[in-house]
Amino acid sequence: MTVTAAQIKEIIVNDVDPQIDVESLKEDLPLTGQGIDSLDMYTLFLSIEEGLGVAIPDEDVEKLNTIDDIVKYVSLG
Amino acid sequence: MIGIEAIGSYIPEGRISNYERKEQLGFDDTFIERKIGIQQVAIKAQDEDTSDLCVKAYECLVEKTGCSVEDIQALIVITQNPDTNIPHTSAIVHGKLGLPERCACFDVSLGCSGFVYGLSVLQSFMQANGLQHGVLFTADPYSKIINPNDKSTASLFGDAATATLVSNKPHYTTQKFTFGTIGQSHRELICTDGILEMNGRAIFNFAAKFVPPDMEVLLASEELALAEVDKFIFHQGSKYIIDTIAKRLKIAPEQVVFDAADYGNVVSSSIPVILEKEMTDAENSHIVICGFGVGLSWASALLKRNKRTNL
Numbered sequence: 528m529t530v531t532a533a534q535i536k537e538i539i540v541n542d543v544d545p546q547i548d549v550e551s552l553k554e555d556l557p558l559t560g561q562g563i564d565s566l567d568m569y570t571l572f573l574s575i576e577e578g579l580g581v582a583i584p585d586e587d588v589e590k591l592n593t594i595d596d597i598v599k600y601v602s603l604g
Numbered sequence: 605m606i607g608i609e610a611i612g613s614y615i616p617e618g619r620i621s622n623y624e625r626k627e628q629l630g631f632d633d634t635f636i637e638r639k640i641g642i643q644q645v646a647i648k649a650q651d652e653d654t655s656d657l658c659v660k661a662y663e664c665l666v667e668k669t670g671c672s673v674e675d676i677q678a679l680i681v682i683t684q685n686p687d688t689n690i691p692h693t694s695a696i697v698h699g700k701l702g703l704p705e706r707c708a709c710f711d712v713s714l715g716c717s718g719f720v721y722g723l724s725v726l727q728s729f730m731q732a733n734g735l736q737h738g739v740l741f742t743a744d745p746y747s748k749i750i751n752p753n754d755k756s757t758a759s760l761f762g763d764a765a766t767a768t769l770v771s772n773k774p775h776y777t778t779q780k781f782t783f784g785t786i787g788q789s790h791r792e793l794i795c796t797d798g799i800l801e802m803n804g805r806a807i808f809n810f811a812a813k814f815v816p817p818d819m820e821v822l823l824a825s826e827e828l829a830l831a832e833v834d835k836f837i838f839h840q841g842s843k844y845i846i847d848t849i850a851k852r853l854k855i856a857p858e859q860v861v862f863d864a865a866d867y868g869n870v871v872s873s874s875i876p877v878i879l880e881k882e883m884t885d886a887e888n889s890h891i892v893i894c895g896f897g898v899g900l901s902w903a904s905a906l907l908k909r910n911k912r913t914n915l
Contacts, residue, residue: 566639570812
């Protein structure tokens with residue numbers, strides 16, 4: 528499956544936090560330093576699992592900190 | 605017809621503030637207030653045991669209703685943190701309250717879904733045996749099993765107890781119940797070697813995935829729309845979980861109650877602590893209660909106000 532950074536950003540604004548300025552999110556920096564907290568990450572991962580049909584086991588979550596990490600992970604999955 | 609006549613509760617005075625330990629927890633004020641929503645957790649005194657919390661909740665119930673111990677024919681305690689493994693805590697409560705010898709007592713081992721399950725169990729038991737007065741206790745003091753350095757549990761769980769009088773003079777009667785279990789995930793919230801461990805993501809996913817569709821099933825069976833429910837009282841796992849469920853159901857903020865900021869997630873007591881307050885509001889014709897957690901287990905019920913009674 529191919530997924531883009533724009534799709535991940537769309538999930539963030541639709542499901543995680545509609546107030547967030549997704550255009551300002553740096554794709555190579557951890558999301559938790561850019562206004563998204565650990566609970567928001569739960570929502571993000573759940574939305575990716577449900578919306579894109581990709582399972583994200585707990586052991587992989589620690590590796591998924593940036594939008595780039597997520598894009599790579601989902602695309603490889 | 606039997607149902608809920610009144611609820612008494614006891615929240616110990618002791619508190620542990622999440623603000624005072626926010627550096628240790630790695631939280632900021634915004635996270636405490638807007639995300640977990642729990643500013644402090646209630647904690648019992650060291651010399652208070654589970655049965656003592658039940659006795660205090662019963663005293664509150666007596667103040668409200670004037671019910672007499674002589675009238676109580678059945679007593680259930682919902683707990684997974686009993687005074688002792690043997691005997692059952694309900695027998696200890698029975699002894700402390702001086703209830704009649706011909707009063708049935710048993711414990712039910714359930715966590716956050718326990719109040720809803722217990723209501724169904726007690727009502728069914730009373731109806732099957734022709735009883736008119738029973739008390740459902742919830743008391744699960746997690747302070748007995750919390751690791752104070754585990755931020756995922758220490759910042760959330762508090763101590764409390766409730767006593768619900770189920771009688772033939774109900775202010776609310778139960779309509780449909782729903783129940784469910786995902787036993788394969790039982791390790792996600794577990795106490796081993798006396799310490800509670802929780803996989804926060806797994807519990808969040810469980811609540812977000814299973815509670816909203818369960819609400820649809822519950823209400824469809826009663827031909828009631830989500831908008832026709834006056835209050836949804838969800839188990840107070842955290843503000844974030846409740847906000848997520850509400851968002852997924854697309855229900856109005858005023859239909860959803862979050863009340864745990866001052867005392868925390870009090871496990872099986874979280875629903876009756878809120879129901880005690882909400883049942884005094886005559887506008888609340890239909891209330892949905894939904895508990896979810898340990899098991900992983902959930903239980904939901906629709907409550908309907910008896911229009912002929914006033915609190």
